[in-house]
Amino acid sequence: MKRKGLAVGIILLFIGTCIISTVAQDTEKPLPASRGNWLYVGGSGSGNYSTIQDAIDNSSNGDTVYVYNGTYYEHVEIDKSITLIGENNNQIIENIILDNLNGIDLHYSNNNFIFKNHISGGDCGIGVDSSSNNQITENTIEGIYNFGIDIYGMFSRNNIISKNHIEHNGFGIQLGxxxxxxxxxxxxxxxxxxxAILLIFSSYANITNNTLIGNAWGIHIWDSSNNTIILRNTIQRNWYGIELETNSTIVSQxxxxxxxxxxxxxxGGFNTKIDRNNFINNKIQAFFYGRFNTIWNENYWNRTRFFPKIIFGKLNEDSIFYNVINIDWHPAKKPYDIGV
Incomplete structure (x- = not known):
């Protein structure tokens, strides 16, 4: 399903404390103090902007863009550290509709909170380029041609993606x-x-308590995305549940x-630990190619087992494939109760 974009919502972009300037405004509510200038969107003030993007383009680092309630048909792109707030609350944008080709883009912009938006249609729902310490939470993203959420660039660190509903897009979440x-x-x-979740050349990701259903891949990690923890996820009715080409990964519960x-x-890859997972009714529960130093321990394998579970794989040497095995020496006798 692909629909033209609607972004109804709440975007909180905060960087610090703020001051009121004498720019034209249309409000009876007191506004907080800020170190920079204030720019206004909507309302009836003679100096107010008609679009959010025009106000952002004319702002500087440390400024505040204040948006009055209304419907705004535009694509919003933020490439600086500003405070973006809405009329109903001094820290959030709410009840705003964005009808756009893309959703929300951050470029070299840190410490933002993107909250409760509804974004549909276009090429990318939320894009974060070389930006750190951002929170993307409780958004609904659907009908996007490419990425629901795309975070990329070597300066993209310490970002949190939580409690979003991401459905009927090309990809769910990419870290690249x-x-x-x-x-x-x-x-x-x-x-x-x-x-649903794709990691490329990314490290130290924690993927926890997600529900991944009906995608081509649940989780796909490749090209040296290292030191990842995959914990307490429900991964169901995909073509591939988890595919890993990575080192030092924990897949647990x-x-x-x-x-x-x-x-x-x-x-491929080294030093992966796979423990206390439920493998239930998959066509092939688990398989490996050339995997070394993998620990399988106490997984549940579709039925009660009283003896070690053999996991089959293949090893490629000089273009010749050899059958090899790994062993889960202590398989669980019953499935784990794993809540997401």
Missing amino acids: WQCYNTIITGNEIIQNTYQ NTIKDNVGYGLLLL
Whole structure:
């Protein structure tokens, strides 16, 4: 399903404390103090801007853009550190409709809070380029051609993506090109054409308590995305549950269920720990190619087992494939109760 963009919502972009300037305004409510200038969007003031983007383009670092309630048909792009607030609350934008080709883009912009927007249609829902310490939470993103949420760039660090509903897009969430220390938690990512969560050249991601249903891949990590924790996710009815081409990854306490192809596919890499997961009714529960130093421990394998569970794989040497095995020496006798 692809629909033209609606972004109804609440965007909180905060950087510090603020001051009132004498720019034209239309409000009876007192506004907080700020170090920079104030620019106004909507309302009836003679100096007010008619679009949010015009106000942002004419602002400087440390300024505040104040948006009156209304409907704004535009694409909003933020490439500086400003405070963006709405009429009903001194810290949020609420009840704003954005009808756009893309959703919200941050470029080299830190410490932003993107909250409770509804974004549909266009090429990218929320894009974060080389920006750190941002929170993206409780947004609904649907019908996007490419990425629901796309975070990329070597300066993108310490971002949090939480409690979003991401459905019927090309991709759900992508971390690309040297993102570092990202938390992805509590999201519902459903029926996207490709990956629900995709990591490329990214490290130290925590992927926890997400529900990933009906995508091509639940979680796909490749090209040296290292030191990732995948914990307590429900990964169900995808083509591939989890596919890893990475080092030093922990896969623990997930329910990996009813996936059409592999529940878990490991492609190369070292030092992965896979423990206390539920593997239930996947076509192939788990398989590996050339995997070394992998620890399998206390996973539930679709039924009660009293003996070690063998995991089959293949090793490629000089273009010749050899059958090899890993062993879960202590498989669980019953499924774990794993709540998301």
